Amino acid sequence: MAKGLFPRAWVKKSFYFQARISFVRVKYLFLTWLTVLVGSWVLYVQYSAYTELCRGHECKNAICDKYRKGIIDGSACSSLCDKETLYMSRCLSVLPNNQVYTGSWGDHDGIIRCKLGEVVHLELGEEPEPRREAPVFDKPTRGTSVEKFREMVFNHLKSKLGEQANLASLVGQILSVADGNRDGRVSLPEARSTWALLQMDEVLLGLLLQDRGHTPRLLGYCGDLYMTERVPYGPLYGLSLPWPLVSWVPSSLQRTMDQWFTPSWPRKAKISMGLLELVEDIFHGTYGSFLICDLTAAHFGYTDHHELRLTNARAVVPEDEFRRTMRMLRCETDADCVYGVDCRTSCNLSEKRCREEPVQPNLAKACGALKDYLLRGAPSAMREELERQLYACMALKANAGQMNMEHSLILNNLKALLWKQISHTKDS
Template sequence: MFDCPISFRMRRRKRVRALLLSAIDRLISCLEFCQELSQGPWKMWLFVILILGLLYASVWRIFLYDPCDSSLIRKQLCSQYHTGEVSGTLCYPMCIQNVQFFSYCEATEYEKSFVWHQTKFKVAMIDESVPWWNLQEGTLISEFRGQVSSFLQQKLGHSIYEDVTDKLLLYADFNEDGKLSLAEAQSLWRLIHIHEFLLLFIFQKSSTFPNINGTCGHFYGFQHAPIPRLYDKQPNSWLSKLFTNSYKWEFPHWAKRARVTLGIVEFSMDIYEEQGTKFLMCNISPLNFGITFDYEAMLTSTKDIASASSIKTLLHNQTCYSDSDCLYSKHCQSQCDRRTGRCSGEIIQPTLWFICDIIRDYLLFDAPKHLYYELKRLLGKCSSLSMKGDNADLKHAVVYHDLKSFLWKEIQYRPDA
């Protein structure tokens, strides 16, 4: 599966460390010898040695320090794999073929991520003492299916998830032998408790969601966007302080931007209704979307996507004095019923309302003159969208269809798109 050259990062670290130590030892010996010859002040030589020590510490911090403890993570996962506790398509290349997926580390309190080639790998920081971490040995497939279905009901809201459950159990058969071992079931069970993985799996048919590229226990990899953000209005550069619109200078050609925008608009519809459940993105910004080499939009963060049902459960009947008290997140807000002093739990605006807001800057800038005003009118129709009322779904579908049709008509025959 993985035929790329194996990284020798860990061996290189040891070699570099040994070379540095050897070089410093020789320098110190040389300095001592020179001191005896010159009878110079010993303080000067001590200062030189101190500088060399600081240099070594700096090199170690940059090239040898491992803030993500990747070697420990790999050791633990491989130990669990060899003892039959976990399974997955990444286990064999990582633990037997010694493929080093751990590079370009980023660490947070909740997860550690690594980029290897064009794939991002993540491992969630979960307390392994939690009761649900390990499945009971002897659990029947029918019992496990029920556990998965109940979890989806709890996580996503009341609906029928038979199709998702079937696909999850089929995916968990990593060796494709038609059976589900304890290691395979346990790995799936841990993975679906990771919010990002569950959403990536549910929306694998959507072109905007990254493809899952494999798993090993609760370690998983997925497609990585080469350009990790659509644009940034607040880049930290002296140029942005002089020219407030300098971020637009890096925009691709308009036709390519239209292609990217089409993908983002389709994303808003992909999550609007899936498996009988509405999903919402509750913090939408240009930083949530990246661009592939083919100028396709790709989601770079799923942490703010949640089902409308789960949001309603949290907000419904919450005490309030104004609408600001009924705020789930930046872009997910319900209304306060001042007669009862309770939140309704119904979200006011759909995701497409906010999508139009972030693509307005991106699409109208330098747009062809014969398209500008029609495009502006279509984006303006988004401001009338609401999730309330009997015709809310119909209005949403009309705005989505008009915007998608307009963009597709303009780029389908353009060679520069």
């Protein structure tokens, strides 16, 4: 009896084993199919996003078409359109109408930026429309003299920076940049390119700050396409996570990871000195006062010599423009009176209008951004004093009675403390 049951049990077991193998095969086949399906969808979405965001060929074609028609000219036009020695490499764009690429021009590595019109989204069956382009390169008009163009530039700078004693010298500097082929005169196509560039605040402010070495140098331009030096290290500190990971990694872990990817402390001190010097130069500077309205680390980088560079000049705004904007803002609470990310005023509740005076000066915001950066790894002999000075700096108020004096005193003390620590090192 037992002998008769053995084959039946064996057959049952064998059938069960084969059925399990078949189930596993089906399971893995399904998972493989699902992986391929999801992977294909992700690749399609990424490709679609890339083709929409990265339109460098359109940018070059639009610029070179206008250059060949004699509408625009500039120091980079011939290299971009004729010689093809200036070319775009890796796409960095995050907006489809604001093209950003790494680029090469002879021995120079840089960042190329170019404006484009809006992307027109079409529904199935719709006829394609002509691409909408920004209305640029229409000024100055034919027949405009150099003196008239000089006056146009002067009035534009005055509207942006307010009444400044030395605007005439700045106009001269800009006209020198406008003479792209260095023939001693500014042609109408060169003037149109320069005028288009000046409409972009980041270019204007970049020109203002590059003399002091705070922003990447302008290498060349053609129309509103322009190339600046590439800053090799950025952001100021931390690791730039790929966008899919940013929302998944907790902010506390991100801050910890930031501190893992920083230079040695003496080098951090030198980079921090650069930020303090930037703050010093734009506080009642040569062309008026400016506010840094976004002190995000991503807007700063540093060179091989650990010199700070402001890589996004849009973070800086003339104080006159800031005050005009805040005057126009209606408010219910102080939270309504915000410009950019870091520039705030208070709400005048009786008038329901924002006040003009910023709550914090640049220096207080800069010290807040540098606090964790500088205190981590600081020499023990000066850590307590450094922490005390940073907190005193962060407590500065823009509307304090003797703010100018306090500002200068705190800034000088902080710079002296840092310099004392690094003056004897090779990093200085």
